[in-house]
Amino acid sequence: GDVFTFDPGFTSTASCESTITFIDGDKGELLYRGYPIDQLASQSNYIEVCYLLLYGELPDKAQYDEFSYRITRHTMVHEQMHNFFRGFRRDAHPMATMVGVVGAMSAFYHDSTDVTDEWQREVAAIRMIAKMPTIAAMAYKYSIGQPFVYPRNDLDYASNFLNMCFSVPAEPYKIEPALARAMDRIFTLHADHEQNASTSTVRLAGSSGANPFACIAAGIACLWGPAHGGANQAALEMLRTIGTVDKIPEYVARAKDKNDPFRLMGFGHRVYKNFDPRAKVMKESADEVLDLLGIHNNETLKVAKELERIALEDEYFIEKKLYPNVDFYSGIILEAMGFPTAMFTPIFALSRTVGWIAQWKEMIGDKNQKIGRPRQLYVGEAARDYVDIAKR
Ligand code: CMC
Numbered sequence: 001g002d003v004f005t006f007d008p009g010f011t012s013t014a015s016c017e018s019t020i021t022f023i024d025g026d027k028g029e030l031l032y033r034g035y036p037i038d039q040l041a042s043q044s045n046y047i048e049v050c051y052l053l054l055y056g057e058l059p060d061k062a063q064y065d066e067f068s069y070r071i072t073r074h075t076m077v078h079e080q081m082h083n084f085f086r087g088f089r090r091d092a093h094p095m096a097t098m099v100g101v102v103g104a105m106s107a108f109y110h111d112s113t114d115v116t117d118e119w120q121r122e123v124a125a126i127r128m129i130a131k132m133p134t135i136a137a138m139a140y141k142y143s144i145g146q147p148f149v150y151p152r153n154d155l156d157y158a159s160n161f162l163n164m165c166f167s168v169p170a171e172p173y174k175i176e177p178a179l180a181r182a183m184d185r186i187f188t189l190h191a192d193h194e195q196n197a198s199t200s201t202v203r204l205a206g207s208s209g210a211n212p213f214a215c216i217a218a219g220i221a222c223l224w225g226p227a228h229g230g231a232n233q234a235a236l237e238m239l240r241t242i243g244t245v246d247k248i249p250e251y252v253a254r255a256k257d258k259n260d261p262f263r264l265m266g267f268g269h270r271v272y273k274n275f276d277p278r279a280k281v282m283k284e285s286a287d288e289v290l291d292l293l294g295i296h297n298n299e300t301l302k303v304a305k306e307l308e309r310i311a312l313e314d315e316y317f318i319e320k321k322l323y324p325n326v327d328f329y330s331g332i333i334l335e336a337m338g339f340p341t342a343m344f345t346p347i348f349a350l351s352r353t354v355g356w357i358a359q360w361k362e363m364i365g366d367k368n369q370k371i372g373r374p375r376q377l378y379v380g381e382a383a384r385d386y387v388d389i390a391k392r
Pocket of ligand 1: 009196226227228229230231232255256262263264265266267268269270271320322325326327
């Protein structure tokens with residue numbers, strides 16, 4: 001019969017060729033279309049990065065303006081969507097709401113179902129990047145019982161998101177440009193990460209030719225898990241539980257104990273075995289944002305830094321090459337900005353949407369594209385005869 005390679009968790013199987021993102025896990029290098037992540041995080045902005053990921057090159061001024069205009073023009077969601085949100089319990093996790101609402105978009109955009117039409121693919125990409133902040137902000141507003149805030153086309157992408165989350169009719173939100181910049185940097189750092197679990201999910205769902213909005217909903221579902229995007233919420237909750245610096249050794253000991261399921265959240269990565277370049281930028285950004293907000297002696301940040309120091313000197317973590325990942329410091333910034341922990345993973349989801357859609361577009365346009373269909377090693381019963389229920 002056929003011979004298969006057995007590779008649980010796909011640790012050594014390439015599922016596609018891609019020109020989008022490159023990671024060198026030993027060097028701690030991350031490139032979007034060849035450009036280093038730290039240069040993009042400090043010198044570019046998220047909209048430019050979206051263009052780069054989607055089309056392969058940095059835009060010139062005219063291309064940038066046109067792309068930015070198109071994204072801005074698509075930020076509203078169908079008014080009927082409001083009813084969809086209202087069907088959820090107020091205490092639903094915003095990720096649950098997003099899985100449902102984004103999946104429902106496939107019913108609003110039937111035209112996108114023709115994935116063989118390049119123009120339709122293009123419009124679907126623009127719509128998703130434009131609407132995801134609106135959807136994430138609506139999920140948040142709904143969960144705290146405040147009215148939805150419509151997008152504003154005079155604001156940049158990050159400012160608009162902050163405004164939709166934090167302004168109320170009685171009092172407009174004062175947008176601090178440096179905070180909007182930090183928000184934008186968080187979006188950029190999460191924009192793509194090659195064939196991670198949620199991206200592979202989107203590709204696999206899309207490989208059957210399914211509606212792209214439904215595929216992105218599948219990606220959101222996968223991202224939610226604590227081993228993936230859900231780690232940003234879990235990491236901050238862990239830091240809060242540890243609480244004070246003197247409790248750290250107890251938790252480090254638990255993380256090392258094979259009989260204890262506890263892991264240091266925001267630590268470790270399948271590919272990075274030296275450091276996560278995103279975590280480096282995020283750590284600097286955390287210092288900047290807390291400074292900006294006049295938050296000194298933040299206990300959570302203190303615990304995070306000390307935990308990192310202790311873990312990086314510990315043989316267990318050295319030997320297993322475990323380092324802080326992107327999720328370790330992001331929560332501290334988001335919390336300082338005023339986001340509750342439940343919004344951390346939705347923010348990851350909205351940032352990653354461009355990566356998902358760029359990878360989906362690449363796959364659909366690939367001449368070698370086939371439906372994803374893993375094989376298995378069957379280890380169950382051999383063929384046997386059915387036995388009547390009375391005789392079992
Ligand atoms: N704390 C303690 N031990 C750990 C940790 C951790 N955070 N991560 C891995 N290990 C140990 C693990 O127990 C295993 O030990 P052994 O070889 O003795 O069985 C070894 O290190 C290798 O771990 P693995 O689970 O086989 O590695 P993986 O590549 O399958 O998993 C991971 C990668 C990110 C899922 C894992 O490191 C983890 O669960 N980390 C915590 C969750 C987290 O922070 N996830 C975010 C990932 S970054 C991007 C994103 O958000 O998606």
